[in-house]
Amino acid sequence: MDFLYNPEFGERLVTLMAAMVLVLQIAMVGQRGLAMNIRLFGAQSFLLGAIAAAIAWYNHAPHIYVAAGMTVLVKAILVPVLLEKLVKRIGIQHEIAPIVNVPLSIVISGGLTLVAYVVAESFYHPEAHAASLGHNTLAVAVSLFLIGFFMMINRRKALTQVVALLTLENGVFLAAICLTYGMPLIVELGVFFDVLVAVLVLGILVYRIRESFDSMDVSKLRRLRG
Amino acid sequence: MILLLLFLVPLAAAVISALARTRRVMEIANLAAFGIAFAAALAVAGQVAAGGPVSLWGGFLYADALSALVALLTASVAVVCSVYAVGFLREDERSGAFEDDKDAGLSQFRKYYTLTPVFVSAMLLVVLANNLGVMWVAIEATTLASVFLVTFYGKVTSLEAAWKYAIIGGVGLSMALFATVLAYYSAHNLPGSDTLAGLNWSVLAAQAGQLDKTTMRLAFILALLGYGTKAGLAPMHTWKPDAYSEAPVPSAALLSSAMLNCALYGLVRYYVLAGRCLGADFPGGLLLLFGMLSMGISVPFVLVQKNFRRLLAYHTIDHAGIMATALGIGGKLGAFALMLHMTYHTVAKSLLFLCAGNVCQQFKTDLFDKVKGGVIRIMPVTGTVFLMAMLAIVGMPPFPLFQSEFLILRAAFGSGHYLATALFVLFGTGIFAGALLHVGGLVLGSGGEQPAVPLHPWRDLSMLAMAAILVIIGFWLPVPLLDLIRGAARVVTGG
Numbered sequence: 132m133d134f135l136y137n138p139e140f141g142e143r144l145v146t147l148m149a150a151m152v153l154v155l156q157i158a159m160v161g162q163r164g165l166a167m168n169i170r171l172f173g174a175q176s177f178l179l180g181a182i183a184a185a186i187a188w189y190n191h192a193p194h195i196y197v198a199a200g201m202t203v204l205v206k207a208i209l210v211p212v213l214l215e216k217l218v219k220r221i222g223i224q225h226e227i228a229p230i231v232n233v234p235l236s237i238v239i240s241g242g243l244t245l246v247a248y249v250v251a252e253s254f255y256h257p258e259a260h261a262a263s264l265g266h267n268t269l270a271v272a273v274s275l276f277l278i279g280f281f282m283m284i285n286r287r288k289a290l291t292q293v294v295a296l297l298t299l300e301n302g303v304f305l306a307a308i309c310l311t312y313g314m315p316l317i318v319e320l321g322v323f324f325d326v327l328v329a330v331l332v333l334g335i336l337v338y339r340i341r342e343s344f345d346s347m348d349v350s351k352l353r354r355l356r357g
Numbered sequence: 358m359i360l361l362l363l364f365l366v367p368l369a370a371a372v373i374s375a376l377a378r379t380r381r382v383m384e385i386a387n388l389a390a391f392g393i394a395f396a397a398a399l400a401v402a403g404q405v406a407a408g409g410p411v412s413l414w415g416g417f418l419y420a421d422a423l424s425a426l427v428a429l430l431t432a433s434v435a436v437v438c439s440v441y442a443v444g445f446l447r448e449d450e451r452s453g454a455f456e457d458d459k460d461a462g463l464s465q466f467r468k469y470y471t472l473t474p475v476f477v478s479a480m481l482l483v484v485l486a487n488n489l490g491v492m493w494v495a496i497e498a499t500t501l502a503s504v505f506l507v508t509f510y511g512k513v514t515s516l517e518a519a520w521k522y523a524i525i526g527g528v529g530l531s532m533a534l535f536a537t538v539l540a541y542y543s544a545h546n547l548p549g550s551d552t553l554a555g556l557n558w559s560v561l562a563a564q565a566g567q568l569d570k571t572t573m574r575l576a577f578i579l580a581l582l583g584y585g586t587k588a589g590l591a592p593m594h595t596w597k598p599d600a601y602s603e604a605p606v607p608s609a610a611l612l613s614s615a616m617l618n619c620a621l622y623g624l625v626r627y628y629v630l631a632g633r634c635l636g637a638d639f640p641g642g643l644l645l646l647f648g649m650l651s652m653g654i655s656v657p658f659v660l661v662q663k664n665f666r667r668l669l670a671y672h673t674i675d676h677a678g679i680m681a682t683a684l685g686i687g688g689k690l691g692a693f694a695l696m697l698h699m700t701y702h703t704v705a706k707s708l709l710f711l712c713a714g715n716v717c718q719q720f721k722t723d724l725f726d727k728v729k730g731g732v733i734r735i736m737p738v739t740g741t742v743f744l745m746a747m748l749a750i751v752g753m754p755p756f757p758l759f760q761s762e763f764l765i766l767r768a769a770f771g772s773g774h775y776l777a778t779a780l781f782v783l784f785g786t787g788i789f790a791g792a793l794l795h796v797g798g799l800v801l802g803s804g805g806e807q808p809a810v811p812l813h814p815w816r817d818l819s820m821l822a823m824a825a826i827l828v829i830i831g832f833w834l835p836v837p838l839l840d841l842i843r844g845a846a847r848v849v850t851g852g
Binding site: 321 | 488490491493494497498501504505508513514516517518519520521523524527528531534535537538539541542545552553555556569571572575598599602603
């Protein structure tokens with residue numbers, strides 16, 4: 132059972148999980164079903180929680196366990212459940228209807244990952260901060276952020292934009308975990324609270340938009356101009 | 358303790374309003390809470406003026422002159438708007454403006470009187486939080502609290518506006534959150550950086566010279582994009598006209614003055630960190646770029662505008678640009694001009710929204726075509742004040758905004774930003790022409806055959822009070838307030 136105490140193994144484990152997070156993100160770009168997207172987001176958040184827990188264990192930083200637990204509770208369980216409920220209540224299992232087609236979207240996501248590696252390289256200084264994690268994790272975090280942006284622009288339906296916004300936030304969380312072992316606890320709690328409230332607020336808005344417009348296609352929201 | 362009182366009292370009013378069963382209780386709770394908050398903000402300003410920065414809980418809450426100034430501005434707009442709202446919402450109920458909504462009546466009052474204090478309380482927390490992370494949480498909370506104020510009338514267009522507001526704000530703030538993480542990381546090789554205080558602005562500012570430069574550069578860019586979205590700098594401004602024209606007027610007044618200040622406050626905090634870490638040229642140049650772009654973009658929209666609430670919104674984008682420009686020019690004069698402009702703009706812009714609200718309620722429309730002019734004959738007081746406030750905000754002397762805009766120009770010219778100076782004058786002229794043309798027509802134009810309507814005490818007296826403040830500070834800025842403005846400018850320039 133040495134590997135439980137071997138920091139090198141810990142780093143590999145974290146890198147592996149970060150790679151899986153990135154795979155899930157690209158899967159979200161490729162998937163066309165809304166329900167599947169929400170589940171992929173849940174899985175991604177669960178992995179993020181696992182990454183946080185692994186970092187807490189191998190670096191003896193117990194305060195990260197709280198962030199890990201909150202991630203699993205809020206983003207892997209509560210938010211997906213709320214969103215799925217909303218999907219059921221609206222009563223549609225529609226497709227995502229991206230603006231750019233799926234194969235091209237995946238190629239663009241690949242390109243954004245490359246950009247993220249370049250960006251991450253520029254401000255990662257291993258010599259200055261001995262304990263910081265490999266720049267792979269940081270690059271994944273930046274990729275999540277950039278691909279999340281791309282998903283926001285590329286999607287027409289209101290609810291799918293909410294999922295994209297949440298993956299953006301996942302990217303920031305991963306960056307915080309791997310750069311500084313997370314933010315101070317009170318800030319972290321505040322952020323989780325805001326995320327939860329934001330999902331509720333956006334969910335209510337989506338529901339009401341669906342009721343009044345009979346569609347969630349936000350490209351139809353075009354009455355206010357000039 | 359007074360710091361705690363400042364943002365907890367409005368929160369208490371929110372709880373009371375959420376539980377209250379009559380409109381009267383909600384009105385009293387709101388009026389009392391904002392009155393107390395205003396007194397507390399005055400007290401904080403007094404303490405800061407007398408003995409420098411005040412802090413509580415080991416620096417968790419922290420107020421220097423900049424915080425005190427913005428808190429005072431927020432609290433004064435909030436107190437005037439709370440008086441105005443009493444008259445405005447009663448009139449809405451009387452004239453049946455709530456009927457679109459299924460659950461009209463009391464629940465509408467409850468929505469307004471609960472969300473507004475939460476919104477104001479979050480804005481006050483923004484300026485009192487020393488920790489950049491807590492500041493972010495509070496700014497995000499201002500968005501979340503105000504989304505349902507934008508959907509207040511439950512119209513289809515309000516939903517559209519609220520959606521844009523929430524989604525664009527959400528994306529912007531996720532960038533600001535990234536900026537917060539990077540600011541925290543930029544101090545990672547300094548001692549004590551991994552504690553809660555490691556993210557305190559006062560701690561970071563004190564050792565800004567040793568922060569990691571590359572990280573700080575990226576942090577500032579993200580903060581500028583993030584908080585710039587919240588301030589409505591172009592090209593992230595598209596939510597603004599929609600949200601301002603759909604929200605009930607007292608909320609729009611708060612959004613366009615107090616919340617703009619809070620977003621700019623966030624920018625100023627990052628500007629100081631970046632300026633001390635990288636030199637003022639890098640953040641200053643970016644701010645100038647966005648400032649000029651915002652001023653430029655708002656000109657055509659002001660010139661061809663058909664709706665007077667949207668006109669005011671584009672005008673706010675212009676002023677966000679002016680303030681970003683002033684910060685970008687920097688230096689002692691630029692910082693002073695920024696604080697002066699922020700003070701005057703807050704008073705004048707909220708006053709304009711209150712006037713627009715009166716016109717809107719009287720004519721049941723916010724389109725220039727449908728009002729057909731002649732407001733001054735039907736509503737003599739509102740018409741006069743509207744025109745006066747418009748003259749003030751486009752920078753006509755002797756009104757105070759002439760003074761602050763002139764100072765910004767002088768600072769720009771003095772520091773060698775000739776192109777910026779020229780563009781500033783050009784865009785300023787465009788706005789001047791557009792705004793005066795439209796509002797002049799609205800107030801003075803032909804039409805207005807109906808008899809004059811009597812004053813609405815709550816609504817019109819609060820508007821007159823704000824107008825009185827505008828005139829008074831234009832001719833005689835009280836010395837303590839001037840000192841506070843100078844102190845706030847010193848926070849920016851250091852020393």
